Amino acid sequence: MFRNVVAVLCLALPLASGPAPPHDPAPSSVDAFVAAYREATGLPGAAVAITHGRRVVHAAGYGETASGEPVTADTPMAVASVSKSFTSLAVMQLVEKGEVELDRPVRGYLPEFTMADPRAARITVRQLLNQTSGMADSAFREKSLPQPDTLEGAVARLRTARLATEPGTAFSYHNTNYQVAARLVEVVSGRPFGAYLDANVFTPVGMRDSRTVDTDRDLPGSARGHLVVLGRAVAVPEPAGFGNGSGGILSTAGDMARWLIAQNNGILSPQSVKEMRTPSEQSGEYALGWMIGRTGRGTPVVQHDGDLFTSTAAQLLMPESGYGVAVMANTGTAFGDADALMDGLVAMIEGGTPEIPSSPPFLVTDILFALLTLATAGLAVRGVARARRWAATHSRWRLLPYMVPLVLCVMVVPIMRVLLRGGDIMWVQVVYLYPTFMIWLVTGAVAGTAVAAARLWARRRASMEIVVE
Template sequence: MWIRTKKQGSSPAGRLTAALGLTVVALAGLTPAALADPAPANALTPAAIDRFMDDYLEETGLPGAVVAVTRGDDVVHTAGYGHSAGGRPMTGRTEVPVASLSKSMTALAVMRLVEEGKVNLDRPVRSYLPEFTMADERAARITVRQLLNQRSGMADSAFPDLTLPQAHTLKGSVARMRGARLAAEPGTRWSYHNPNYFVAARLVEVVAGEPFADYLRTRVFTPLGMAHSRSVDSTTDMPEDARGYVRAYGRVVERGHPRWFTAGGHGVVTTADDLARWLIAQNNGGVAADGRRVVSAGSVDVMHTPPKGERYAMGWSLGEANGDEEPPLQHTGQLLTRNAIQILLPERKIGIAVVSNTGMISGDDSAGIADGLRDLAEGRSPEIREPFTMTADWVLAALTLLALGLGTLGTVRAKRWALRAAGRPLWRAGARALPYAALVALFPSLPELMGLLMRREGTLDQVLYVWPALYIYCAAASLAATVVIVVRAVHTVRTVRAARAC
């Protein structure tokens, strides 16, 4: 570093003054901080996190996100970046919905009741919640543990929750399952299903004798110091009504969120500052940042340990290990316009939480950000992993144009096709129409195809949120195929009539 000093002249006094000045400057620089090696660029520091996040937002166009990173019982960094759908700058105190990260918090509420001796994990749910009935006698055998581990036998395939009218209360959410059947014998199969946690939350409020949101606040959030966290009943009770963004063709489009019932399964609203407190307790065996024990280490271990042969525990799942390190624990949270993730690196005692205001699949930014922060935590230079739809959408755009082009060409040539088909057996014309018929069926069957991919049942309108470019491609391909079939049929009928008239 060059230091510019005022010229003192060539006299002995001037030279002495200059020498003393340089000595003072030099000695001032020899502080312990200056002598220490600067933190490498790939160290997990607030500055490195900020640099990575700034680069991520610039490269991907992500509107906004909040981040919480902890190590042991220390907060490494909490911050917000970008802006909300309402245009407000995001900070560490910005309220954000964390969707299914809520499940681990509901599980902790249940474990508080277990430690108080009010609930036994291996007793049937119905022994605490008689109102829990289904049109399947096997439901009487579902245990509390099976609910929390998503092994109750309930599944979207038997009760497609998000395609049905939504409840308004936890009591109503349990009551509407009375006509539902199970998809499997309790305890035999894992299936991710939000109503498992609606039932768990209703169990909490019945056993505790108070509303679930109140119990969660007084017995979980307040002891952990999470003063700005709460549970809400629906997306309409969330900040900005859960309004956020979806990605399409390299751009983000602001969208409102339909009303979903959320309590217990995906209804917690919190902040990055509070998420840091949550992560600390998870990594420290149930001890809060201020040293207060909220739940026993044994209970935390139960919540973090999947059943034998499974990867899902009580609101947590095993991730992919890096080398010889212990696999991380993690869970994602997804709304149509928001997504979130929390990760624990047990050996390093590091916790990472990210919430972004883009929706599932079309903008899974939180998972990409968390991967970059994990790179920093494990001493690697972070990579920016763009949501795959930022590339896939352009492939779908090309396929959409191709479908429309081929449809136009098929329509123009329909008369010629009909003339050729008139002299052939009818079955051959029908066989040649089958590929077009398959394309016609593609669009209305899109929810089922996406359901197979995501193991969740949804609606056509929800697909437009989840992946707009795929929706547009399927709609265009089905429309083009429909037009070709109709125009060919019209020309074929005319050709046959003309031939008979002759």
């Protein structure tokens, strides 16, 4: 631990004035940064890959998986929506072969793609990949509807769906776009999506430990993740969901290093690479499975993040210097550990200082809600014990405020959808995002209902006793 702290402090020495040119961070400095970050945040495990041109600068694993095994450079972990870059590549390979045209309607290649909206016939392949198809969570509740088991099923459940906007007029990040794109690859190539990726992406690139899965049930122990509650990581299963094509790839630090190198090594023609890295006018930053942006120091980057409720991932390319970074972390989207580690590693490449959090995320908030939960439970016990005394002096209408937590429990999903601007979410997913708050809210709902029921029962008994007398 002391060596880790010293190494990180060394990274913080004053830099010469002016921006430093990108350079390889020392593997020992990377290890020290990740170790210090994990110690500060309680992050159980992570995997990191840094490349430069055709070289692997560093690829390593840290900590433990949810099943207690050490994370190494060869441990398969979930990359979540980073998978979209792979799906886009698969489509672009078919484009280069002349089997698919980006600006041709999807239905020309995938006749089974039908919706209860005639405008869907105009959705093009490009609009799937840059997320301007008109499909959106606000019109199709992809997460809260029954989940499919296959890509074919993911497309079939669209038959009763409608579009939120006219195709090509608005950007909306929607996983179903990429599930339809992956199914298109299956139909055009005549092979299951996983088999296509293995033969045309993973094997040629040398990603021997990577694969794609359909649902949360297919995640191996190494790819399962955690919530962090009161500063402690708790291994939990991923909420039920379908992710093939949009977020189903499992990979390792070593394989992601090979993937990053392949982006600078002729994996596609220069024209196809340009297509993949040209954002739509509607979003200004989302291209075909990649996002275009800049680092805090202004360096142009091509990147994509990935979020599950129990793990996160991130990848980034710096085209001008040829650097690439990939990170997988086994905590969920509420904590943003992959992005935070990515920011630190990019800062090191750019000659800056990586930031180390001072404490686990939301620790103070968790403590507050834990205390509120205990206080709520204690007040409920007191309220039930004094129900008879209360019933003798109060009107039953005074019980209405006790039902507010129950109403909030019932309404939490609609409220969250408003806060997410139409984004879809399930009740259990809200629990994963805000565990201590939801524990307090459920405790409050149970406590309020119990107190109200006890006091109503006490009033009834008191009334019956009066009648008997």
